[in-house]
Amino acid sequence: MPFKRPLLSSHTTDDSESQSDSSHGGPSKRRRVSSPRNIEKDKTVLVYILQAKIDPEMMSELAMLVENYKVERGNESLEGPTSVSELNLELTGDVEKADVIVTATNMRQRLERHVEWRIAKTKAIVTPLWLQDSVKSGRPVPYGSYIAVHHLEDETSRSHDTVQDASSGSPSNMPSEAEKQSCWQTEPTELIDTTEVELLSHTAKYSCLRPSPLVCPNQSLVKEIDVIRQGRNVEGEERSMLSYSRAISVIKAYPHVITKHNIRDLHELPFLGVKILSMIEEFLKTGQITEAQRMLADPRFQSLSAFITIHGIGPHTARRLYDLGLRTLEELERYYEVKPGVSDEETMPLLDAEASANTEAAGEQSIKIGLALRHDLGQTIPRDEVEEINGTIMRELGHIQKGCKSVIAGGYRRGKPQSNDVDIVITHTDWNLGSQKVKGLCRKLVQRLHEQGLVTHVMHLSGFHEHNVLRTHHWDSLEKALTVFVSRHNSSRQNVYRRVDLIFTAPEVFWTAVVGWTGSTMFERDLRLWAKQQKGMKFDSSGISRRHDSKLYHPRTERDVFKVLGLVYIHPTLRNADA
Template identity: 75%
Template sequence: MPFKRPLRSYTCDDGSLSPSDRPSSSRRIRSSSPRNIEEEKPLLIYILPAKIRPEAMSELVMLVEDYKIERVTMGHQGRGVISELNLQLTGDAEKANIVVTAIHMRQRLERHIDSRIAKTKAIVTPSWLRDSLTSGQPLPYWNYAAVHDLEDETLRHCPDAGQDTSSSSSLRSHSQEKENSWRTEPDEPIEVTEVELLSHKARYSCLRPSPLVCPNQSLVEEINIIRRSRHLEGEERSMLSYSRAISVIKAYPRIITQRDLHDLHELPFLGEKLYSMIQEFVKTGRIAEAQTILADSRFQSLSAFDTIYGIGPHTARRLYDLGLRTLEELEQYYEVIPGASNEETISLLEESTNTEAAVEKTIKIGLALRHDLSHTIPRPEVEEINRTVMQELSHIQKGCKSVIAGGYRRGKPQSNDVDIVITHADWELGSQKVKGLCKKLVQRLHEQGLVTHVMHISGFHEHNALRTHHWDSLEKALTVFAWPHNSSWPRVYRRVDLIFAAPEVFWTAVVGWTGSTMFERDLRLWAKQQKGMKFDSSGISRRHDSKLYYPRTERDVFKVLGLVHVHPTMRNADA
């Protein structure tokens, strides 16, 4: 059906442009030699309503129609100044040159547009339409291809600025394509079709949908007590078995009842012992072994020690063997005053070492600031910390972009720390522009009174194709952030991790630092066992010849690995 012009009084509530704040016609009109506007052949635009909110749909239609009116008005004023962009809306996808859509899955697109038609069109996001109208010319598709599976078709049919839409000369060189195709994607809604392609029976958690809170969350938390006990006691193989069982249960789509018990035999990693524990939980709502562990004084002490930044299971057991039982006794042992840390760690800016003295210094800081560091961080505060960090970074290097990773990105309402992955928007030169930037940023944050301690800092290393060490090869700093930087409010301390990645490995870094732990473990296993590849936060490589892959989007990371894209909020494969 034909589009209807919306009322001019419309105002967007999502921050998109309204008539009052859209670019003025002077910004959208470009100088050109005088031409007859009526003789120009318009680009026909079909806007697919699916997944576009009604108010956003109205905005897009109004932008095009208002632009057309201004364009004709300017041309008829005889100034010889008209827009290079001549758009016309159509309600028929088959007649359109360009399809504007918020859909990213080819299968879903083909529910609305015949596949034969889709292959003959440029399929772009709504941002292409807005940005083209702002610039006054049809922009290249590079940053705007909506459906990755149809990128080649879009490349052939979407015009470069000022060029004929059917001209093959609009194709750019491969290096130019890479330079212009990188962007930081906004958070996308969950694609139902993608979730349907995942299976809770899959062996790898990167093939299963794992929500933050699952239907069997109480069972997961009970099993997690046993997992934590095995971890604290150094029983890593047993701990991994329970971790895998938890990841399977997290993906189970409904509450496990007596009649579901038989179906559990079809699921991976649920041996007889785990099966009997689940049976016990279904009958009683508890697992006896878990309750016994909770009441154990050794478990209580080790758990308390393990909450201190810098203390792992091995150190916790060593401290317990020394006769220490409480955090207060730990403070006396390390001669720490709660809330006050005078340990100097900015010297670590010369790159961290894991010497015994450095480790002890980290423990003292974590112990002194434990009351603040143990508090979770609400999402608005996480976002404000990221905004502050990027504002300070802009004083050092313009053009940097960031994504908040970790539990925040997986949808947690409260985060234990803040993980910020940073890169530069320049694909070709970005790797040089971010090199050494981590240290410069930490120094500035320290000078501004925002970073008080540096727990670890490291520079870039070559991608470790043989995986001979645990850490990735990215430049990173694990810091203590003093927040807020305002004398009228009491300061609190937060853990903030700053991770720098070159543009070509930015999305592997985002995926690697988003988690969860079991999801990342299985992602590496899948890459190794099923694809003959190596994946970590610093890149994807082929094992037999060390060929490197450079995904341009997060979806491309999964595509390279031969996986269905798993939405970040569906990667919660841990308890």
């Protein structure tokens, strides 16, 4: 169906510009404003709307939005100078003359069907939301959060510098209200961009440069090697465990099924030494690895592996308990004097005291809670229940503080159909005052959830530590609560206990926290290593800083996190660098 309202032709645009000039007695002049530079307020921004993937009704609405605004603006200007707009938009049917291309297309290949790439690289390519927000705010809002084709991110940003400098008195590095709001889109609804994936390499040294799917072509091999990694882990052999973890991350990113015909290709990959390669050859011949099978049959490995499934029990504690003669979880229950399904441990006083008050006692409490509720906590959580838990928590938070947003991180965000626990990263959408609004909010929310019977235990609670350039204390811009949440998703049971971690963050480090809490473990390890070794930066879920002077970086989107670190963006579902 053709567009209902035809776009203005290029000669019409030229005529309208000349008429506008004559009506004002000549070309528009630069106007002095309270800004360190002169601003040309009346500079026309030519907008070309690409019809592909935009339905006719929306197309008409967008066109009328510009033309109606133009009429309203013109009427206001006739009434007097009291409401001078910084936005002067014109529709154009000539893509080469356009300053901005509005499109619903987000793939380079699709855009090239309608716009030559040489032309696209000279324009700002934005989503329809940019047009709507610009009209709403009365100025051309920054393009950063409206980039339609991410391959043109740099070109679009440069285009914005030109338009913004000529059309606005605001510094270009200051986010507009529209940009502040748009950065809180909580989930990456976009599909995986295949052209971005092509920029990654499975031969790269760092897993943050490799695409790692949830299930890889060699998943059965990965699982076999992971048994050996787990064996090194429970025995405290950290260096050896890391070697196997790195080997697994490399195999996860290898895009082909490994066979005897292509095994030589593996010699070119990092972290696959002689021992690992011999294990792979054995797996190709027999379908298993002798060392892994021997480990699975080892009673000590079985006991230690069972022990570390309990929250609060790490490899060191597991070995200590084993040395005491304990072998089964039932024996641990008797040792800690807990009853299955019943936890009388009182952890709520953590809400009224510093989390570090008695870490040893808190650690033992966590073990007792984990043991008592292990049958529930050991179950995986389906995606719909994860979403329901998040919805419940955010509804309760709304009673305490309006304007908060959340992202479900962890394995859920990486595409797992079942999660071991629920990680929720929360912030406030007010960029300027959000850090004050979320301070202390974690404690208040947990208190309310407890009063509502939704949280039974708090196994850890920590608050903000301000950034300190002298590094006299640990910097942490997050508030965290590790809780036991009562889920009523399964109507056949009265209560189902779930592990839910709540992470509160200031707005300026929200997306850094999301990336940090999304994982996987090896992906995050390599992000930190890359930042340190290649960029001279420090990265963790608390933020990004430059090492030599502690300068802080505040990414406004998840893509900005990768951009600050000099990395190609990797979709969350391709960050599964662990087994």
